[in-house]
Amino acid sequence: MVTEARKLHVIEQVLKIKNEEKLAAIEDFVSRTLKKQKKEARLESPFQEFVGIWSEEEAAEIENAIAESCETINPDDWK
Incomplete structure (x- = not known):
């Protein structure tokens, strides 16, 4: 219940703020905080x-590099 009282106090x-810049700063802070919380909740790993x-191009380039170097078996490497 202490948390709820703190929220109400905030x-x-x-509500007492008259300065538009201060209000915008608070809005920005709340927005960034909520986005960060959503992002953290989404992270699975x-x-x-x-x-x-x-x-798409970068992903294809990486995929091709992996296919050319990692998926190629050189029989002489086993000797």
């Missing part, structure tokens, strides 16, 4: 944040 303080950062 709301009361925000430490690498999840990197999903989708490559373009």
